[in-house]
Amino acid sequence: MTATVNPITVDVVVVGAGSAGVAAAAAAAEEGATTVLLEASGHVGGTLAWQLLEHSAGFHDVHGNQVIAGFGDRLIGRLKELGSSPGHILDDVGYTATRTPVNHVELSLMEAVMLGEAGVQLWLNSPVVAVQREGDRITGLTVETPAGRRELRPGQVVDASGDAVVARRAGARFHEDAARTHQPASLTFKLGGVDFAALLDYARANPADFRPGNIIGDAADSDVNLWGLGSLLARGYQDGQLSLQRSEMHLAGWPRRGEAVVNVSRVSAGDVEENWTGDAAIQLSRQVLEFVRWFRHAVPGCAECYVAAVADRVGVRESGRVVGVATLTRDDLLHPVSRPDSIARGAFPIDIHEPDKPSLSHTEQLTEPYDIPYGCLVVDGIDNLLVAGRCISSTHEANGSARITATCFATGEAAGVAAALAASGNSAAPAVDVALLRQTLVRRGVLLSTQVKRPIHFAPVDC
Numbered sequence: 001m002t003a004t005v006n007p008i009t010v011d012v013v014v015v016g017a018g019s020a021g022v023a024a025a026a027a028a029a030e031e032g033a034t035t036v037l038l039e040a041s042g043h044v045g046g047t048l049a050w051q052l053l054e055h056s057a058g059f060h061d062v063h064g065n066q067v068i069a070g071f072g073d074r075l076i077g078r079l080k081e082l083g084s085s086p087g088h089i090l091d092d093v094g095y096t097a098t099r100t101p102v103n104h105v106e107l108s109l110m111e112a113v114m115l116g117e118a119g120v121q122l123w124l125n126s127p128v129v130a131v132q133r134e135g136d137r138i139t140g141l142t143v144e145t146p147a148g149r150r151e152l153r154p155g156q157v158v159d160a161s162g163d164a165v166v167a168r169r170a171g172a173r174f175h176e177d178a179a180r181t182h183q184p185a186s187l188t189f190k191l192g193g194v195d196f197a198a199l200l201d202y203a204r205a206n207p208a209d210f211r212p213g214n215i216i217g218d219a220a221d222s223d224v225n226l227w228g229l230g231s232l233l234a235r236g237y238q239d240g241q242l243s244l245q246r247s248e249m250h251l252a253g254w255p256r257r258g259e260a261v262v263n264v265s266r267v268s269a270g271d272v273e274e275n276w277t278g279d280a281a282i283q284l285s286r287q288v289l290e291f292v293r294w295f296r297h298a299v300p301g302c303a304e305c306y307v308a309a310v311a312d313r314v315g316v317r318e319s320g321r322v323v324g325v326a327t328l329t330r331d332d333l334l335h336p337v338s339r340p341d342s343i344a345r346g347a348f349p350i351d352i353h354e355p356d357k358p359s360l361s362h363t364e365q366l367t368e369p370y371d372i373p374y375g376c377l378v379v380d381g382i383d384n385l386l387v388a389g390r391c392i393s394s395t396h397e398a399n400g401s402a403r404i405t406a407t408c409f410a411t412g413e414a415a416g417v418a419a420a421l422a423a424s425g426n427s428a429a430p431a432v433d434v435a436l437l438r439q440t441l442v443r444r445g446v447l448l449s450t451q452v453k454r455p456i457h458f459a460p461v462d463c
């Protein structure tokens with residue numbers, strides 16, 4: 001006979017320990033809520049850490065004004081102090097003013113430390129497998145843990161799972177678009193054994209092979225950012241070494257360590273309900289191995305390179321966005337207005353990777369930061385469910401900006417504070433006092449649109 005384990009009552013349950021979920025859980029616990037953070041995999045960090053992203057992006061607008069602070073910036077400060085990140089450094093190709101490289105493993109470790117400091121109960125290897133809903137409320141979450149199946153009775157739930165698994169299982173509505181219109185999925189990998197002196201010599205001698213403005217850097221630098229290699233990619237495709245046609249790639253390197261993260265592979269995303277990532281992983285693995293062979297044969301400085309690490313999951317850019325009480329649109333981004341119900345801001349361009357084209361992406365630049373209203377986190381029709389991160393209520397185009405990690409930290413922090421306020425007042429998430437939420441966020445160091453702009457000044461060391 002199996003022993004019955006009593007349901008566990010918790011103020012706030014956060015699902016998913018990526019950028020949004022870590023920020024949400026830390027914020028909820030710091031604001032006094034008993035908080036459990038559930039993560040399906042065995043470590044925290046989500047896509048930023050385990051898709052080995054080239055850098056966290058979106059902390060500043062294109063003019064150099066800081067738009068995201070709060071938890072995400074505290075985290076980067078701690079990493080910088082440790083030597084795990086150079087902090088916000090110049091983005092020479094102009095997506096925004098800055099990009100923020102991190103050591104992926106040290107980011108994950110630091111996030112775990114910060115969750116511990118905040119008093120979060122972290123459950124790893126603990127996916128949510130079922131959701132119980134009665135009327136307008138989620139009354140229970142079923143979780144498979146290494147110790148067996150557990151039932152949670154949450155006051156509030158923050159769904160930061162990227163794929164919005166809780167919202168889906170609770171019957172929430174999603175913005176209607178077919179999976180085939182979603183951005184493609186990728187598998188990012190890290191090369192070791194790169195001779196940066198030779199690679200950067202090639203780049204300096206062939207500026208037309210790289211994006212305008214791309215600063216080539218030096219083998220003695222700690223970080224380099226290369227966007228291009230288009231002519232070598234074209235030759236590789238023509239002579240049959242590469243089966244995927246690409247016109248450029250992004251390579252973020254640590255020259256002193258001989259390492260570079262490469263973002264180039266891609267497959268069309270599938271439908272979340274249809275368990276498509278296994279097939280995608282097979283196709284992407286084939287592409288990664290092809291690219292590695294091509295690097296060794298065709299790219300100067302890479303003859304001795306090898307795959308030092310590969311993402312531990314298929315990198316999903318977009319998989320469905322929940323319908324909230326408000327929805328962020330392309331128009332909100334291109335013509336921003338200051339909103340009294342704003343709980344976060346964003347400023348990254350609308351960056352849409354086309355599944356079927358060789359070019360890297362379609363990018364629409366934003367001249368000013370935009371406000372994200374609280375309603376984009378509030379799930380329509382469910383009183384105790386908030387969403388955060390890449391699954392917030394947004395159109396396909398707006399999501400092309402809001403999905404970026406700095407913005408995910410910000411919507412996560414806002415959702416965590418809102419959930420703690422709702423739990424402490426025993427109120428519904430849609431009824432949270434937004435003025436109080438904003439006051440609390442500002443006290444925590446979050447930047448909202450009514451505040452004075454914080455410009456960045458690059459010291460020579462940062463560049």
Ligand SMILES: Cc1cc2nc3c(=O)[nH]c(=O)nc-3n(C[C@H](O)[C@H](O)[C@H](O)COP(=O)(O)OP(=O)(O)OC[C@H]3O[C@@H](n4cnc5c(N)ncnc54)[C@H](O)[C@@H]3O)c2cc1C
Nearest residue numbers: 016018019020040046047057127128161162315389390405
């Ligand atoms: C290939 C690629 C390149 C990118 N490049 C950049 C870049 O250079 N810079 C940048 O800033 N952004 C980049 N992005 C975008 C960005 O990485 C993501 O949009 C962002 O990390 C999403 O954060 P999140 O917290 O919403 O979700 P995630 O970080 O994906 O976290 C979701 C977490 O939920 C967990 N989870 C899922 N289901 C369950 C469940 N049932 N129970 C419990 N846990 C669950 C997952 O394991 C995961 O850890 C890129 C994305 C991709 C795919």
